[in-house]
Amino acid sequence: MDSQLEAEAFKRIYPEEYFQRFLSEGTRPDGRPLGRARSTTIGFGAVSTADGSALVKIGSTTLLAGIKLEVMTPTAEAPDAGKIAATFEMPPLCSPDARPERRLEETSVVVQQVMNAIESAGLVNTKELLISTGKAAWVAYLDIYCLDADGSLLDAALLAAVAAFADLTLPPVRVNPEGHVLPVLSGAQGGNLRENGDASSEVVTVERRKLTLGAMPWAATIGLYKGHLIVDPTAEEEALLESTVTTILDEAGRLISLFKPGGITAVTTALIQDCVELTRHRARELKQILEESSQEDEDEGDESQ
């Protein structure tokens, strides 16, 4: 019998033992050291129908985030701000584990954490989404789809959200005196703007532009298993772990969120400090990946692909 097949069988029958053997060697079934996250890629503008989008892969964990803009009337409390609404979807194709009720819990946790992190870090200044005070503002619908759920979903979801906002472009619009928002047509389609007549309708014209993003939040999920700290666990690993801790830091390295769903491991300050340290390292890594990817994106130009 082939040795590979032998290992496969062992893994099936004794998954814990299989896992432990690797850990005792200071490595993991996929060959990573305990502290290393999987290779991460970001593809900007993956969906051209969206106003901003990003495809994020952390190992095989694959998420697609898209932002669609719609015009709304600002609320009376915040007449000079737009807003953000988010969803997180786990369609059945993302995992062989077809139990919708479990997914429902997981998705609401992820979306909650992502929104909190974006707000706490101050990633988006919602005043930038304003078109005309009291009359019109953008609402940004952020929808994140999980296409392959292979562990550490929250990390990937947050990264996808941040990248989608980095990719977001607000379309150029104008507002007429009645407060209706109209598109500004570009020359070839709309003819000469001057010749469109009716010069009195323009009041506010907003250029096509990107958002000025504030501090970016970064997340890392760390698995706890028999005293080991395992960074960025896969789904297979997650199934065996005692517990996970997801730490979210802001740009300055401040802790903005800590999330530990259940498990039996006691949480000590030392453990938290270790997790924060690992996350800090991961944050630097992610920041660099984001910058490099967006650099490449610009080199390609925004018209071609």
Next chain:
Amino acid sequence: MEYVSPEGLRLDGRRPKEVRQLKCELAVLHRADGSAYLEMGNTKVLATVYGPHEVSQRSQSLHDRALVHCEYSMATFSTGERRRRPKGDRRSVELSLVIRQSMEAAILTHLLPRTQIDIYVQVLQADGGTRAACINAATLALADAGVPMRDLVASCAAGYLNGTPLLDLNYVEDSAGGPDLTVALLPKAEKVTLLQMDSKLPLDTFEAVLGLAMDGCKAIAAHMRQALLEHTRKQAVVRGPVRL
């Protein structure tokens, strides 16, 4: 509106009998038994296959063949206007059914009794011809999963605008209000497994449009077969030669 210029070019620069750029990738997702990503121009679709595996609800198990289950959904940002598409809306149910029936025609279900095959198709971006793109992606994902099939199922749409039959309509052409015919074909046997049309068309024109759609299917089938071969070759390199 002029959909075909007197110079014979469509709005996007294609000639009437050309399909859009077709791109397919296999085994794009890890956890599935088979998966495929397919682009027909700006229409982008992801399909995954789980199975064959045990039937999850015993009562549905079929003693003489496999149970094929299919679910179609569309990402909220895939269309011009953002729309929440609750699962199970009428269009999704209809499309799921259409995809499933097209696949059942190809899968050798009798070889896999008492099993279940799940096909999930997710539209990421829509620019016309989603029906055809979903079928093509599903067939590739099934092939990737190693599900035994008679043949690939290739699908393509065709329409009729400005008195010209047009192959593989994009969204602008699709929304022009002309007839839109989607055909799915088992190319080897030249058997049509799906034929859908949603408006009136004189019989002679219908024949021309149907013929064009079938030509489109064959061209797409050739392209998919090529992609499949290349994928298999790559896998062979990764896995090393098969020892007997």
Next chain:
Amino acid sequence: MYQQKQFFKKTRGGKILKVHREHYLRDDIVCGSLACTTCAHGDSTVLSSEAAQYLLIDTNVALHQMDLLENAAIADVIVPEVVLSEVQARNKAIHGRLRLLVADKSRRFFVFSNEHHKDTFVKTEKGEIVNDRNDRAIRRATTWYQSHLAGKTPDVLLLTNDADNARRARDEGAAAQTVYAYVQSRTDKPELLDFVARTGDTGGEAAGPSAEGDAGPQAKRRMLYAEHKGMAELTAGLQKGLFHQGKLRVNRFNCFEAYVGSQSVGKEILIQGREDLNRAVDGDVVAVELLPPEQWKGPEGGIFREHDEEEEGVAENAEEGAGLAPEIAEDAPGAALENLDIGKEGGRVPTGRVVGIIKRNWRNYAGSLEPMKGPGGSGAMAHPLFVSVDRRVPKIRIQTRQLANLADKRIIVAIDKWDRTSRYPEGHYIKTLGDIGDRATESELLLMENDINTRPFSQAVLNCLPPLPWSVSDADVAKPWRADLRNLRVCSVDPIGCRDIDDALHCTALPNGNFEIGVHIADVTNFVHPETPLDLEAADRGTSVYLVERRIDMLPKPLTEDICSLRADVDRLAFSVIWEMTPSADIVKSHYTKSIIRSSAALSYPEAQARMDDPHMSDPLTEDLRNLNRLAKIMRQRRTERGALTLASPEVKFEIDTETHNPLDVGMYQIREANQMIEEYMLLANVSVAEKILKHFPSCSLLRRHPVPTPQMFEPLLRTAAAVGIELDVGSSKALADSLDRAQGSDPYFNKLIRILATRCMTQAVYFCSGELSPPEYHHYGLASPLYTHFTSPIRRYADVVVHRLLAAALNLTPLPERTRDKKSMHDLSDGLNYRHRNAQMAGRASVELHTLIFFKDRAVDAEARIVKVRSNGFIVFVPKYGIEGPVYLTKKPDKGAGPDPNDDFVVDEEHQTITSKDKRQTYKVLDTVTVHIEVQEPQPHRPKLILTLASDSKEQDGFA
């Protein structure tokens, strides 16, 4: 076939939705030159290998120089795709013309799909605006051609009037020239220069000599007009309320008086004089600044002011000529005043001046050149002035090398630009229609001026017709909702020679003593289906147009004269309205149905009248007619009692020579009882249908209303009546009708004359969509009916077609077309129909006027005339027999700046509307009868005018030699 292509994607924010399109680039785009050895040749390979040069045009050349491009001397032209699409976005009409040029293979225009060619597509650079990118694409196409055809004979020349673009092209190694420079180089065709439009973007280099005649030597050109403000300043001014935006409407009779209807002022703003009009032309959307109230003016209104009396050089024609008498308010001078809130003369109204043009409305104008002093030299460049037949349009300066050829022609001219230094706009010659005064030429011209489509029906339209010969089929008979009324004795009564018979009638005596009366209207909608090419064409034409010598049909002839026409002794499909009436003409019940009828007689009005009048005739059909007539008289009586006005118009009828189409005789159209009888039933049918459709479709019925005239509009009538001691009550239509009945004078024609004058006070009735107004506004003043519509002439009016569909839908026979349900499209439709209807009437009048002129050309006659208005130097007379009206001068018009004041000889009494000579020997009073001499004179060669003078035997000849 399915080869892979490199592709780019363009993102644009169309709507607020993000739109994303693929853009494929290809390697199989051909150059279209027969000289090329690498590209595949095909049908579209049109560019000649013998050509001296290929011309590649830019967008502005296509937009502004179309008349030049259409000249057959211009061939072998490359039109880049980017130019074609820019033209399409900016001017649909020009795009259509460009497409026609391309389609005509003999013209050798080739569309080069540069946007999809892998080597000529250019990407927008960061920060680059679309215009610059497109210019770059055009230059790239030029250089591509240059290298593609390198070494072959025809070279490529970029035609552009943009100096900067030309310079860049030369920098990039391409040949480029301005249009003017190119045309000048075409020594083989010197006449091409006539067609060059003189636009502003010539970059100085080659604008061509400007019209020097206007302001003397070019060196010291005087600024004649204020500067137009820029768009940004206008926008700001409009927002702050400093300026007012609106469409300029020039007085049809005085081209220096115009109005701008402004919502922000809520009233019409008057603009007077050349300076304040500031180069705005009728129909332009302008920004207006109000003058301070102390500078406000009263309208000059009806004072005739033909073009430029202050004109230098050319002697204006001395006297105005006579023309066709007006029928309604809109026909008369000063028509634009209808909405003005002015009391007496001298009433001041908000007055303003034009500060900027928001959108030009220049079109092509038909007219002729003003005769020039000096030799029209052959071949030398001349700059004559063009005078449009549309008097609202200013004179236009053109340049030509063929002055002698154009002098006595009707020509078409376009405006190119109007600089501050130029008194007149500058334009260019487009084409010649024919000789001035020639019947065919003038008819073509009047059709064109009234925007009437005379093109033959397209094949797509004709394809909608049923196969011919058509007859009622068994399937038609079998329809359960189509009543078979072929057993009824139906007949039609129409004018002599009528071939498009829309309506027929029947009248059956019922056993209970009542009568069953049916009005049967041609079932046009059985053949004209919504949204078909046939339907769209008919909707666009709106109505058939009746000229003196020809008819321009709304529907193709097979429908008009055969399939729909309710001819005698053939089965025809109809839409019937059937009433049961008591002998006292009370309607007991009414119903509507589609039907099949077989008319037993197609009578003319005189025939029908003769039958009814002939006591020896007692056949059933004649009895039917008598019954119909008896009931009609009762209905008419009732209608009059309700306040319907019996109005009158001076309709004249020509007898036309069938060979030459020239008029043989002219006379008043005789109104018989038979005419009135038919009219009565048509009115009844229209009113019944209006009620029925409104009940079912309260918000989208197409109705017709006649607005109540304002008291001001009656003022001229009241003044005239008061002068002859008659009091008219215009308080309501009923009061007016009664007082008109009482207005009897010394002769039988007097009452008719008053009625004609009363009719002139009223405006046109208009179509409208019921959802747009409140029910009280539906009122039809002239008919004194709360509701009215048009149902009875679907062959020749599109409104009736729509009403037929509404009625069919109300009866649940067919669903209401989507478009008819939509308020917005119904609004647009009624606007369009009103426009077409009005134009058709104006064309009809112009045609009568033309034929009147031709008729009198070779015969001078004396005729009885009535004075309708007294003026300071004479009076206006109306000649009932010929329906013409014009001034009679008692004194000669003085020479400019010299001669005695005309009022020295005659004194006008405004109140009594009289004019009396100083020696009191002659007095003329309004409504007096005089005999006038009618004759055609040519004060200038080829400018015939109808001149009215007092006939020698009319009164004592005195006062003038």
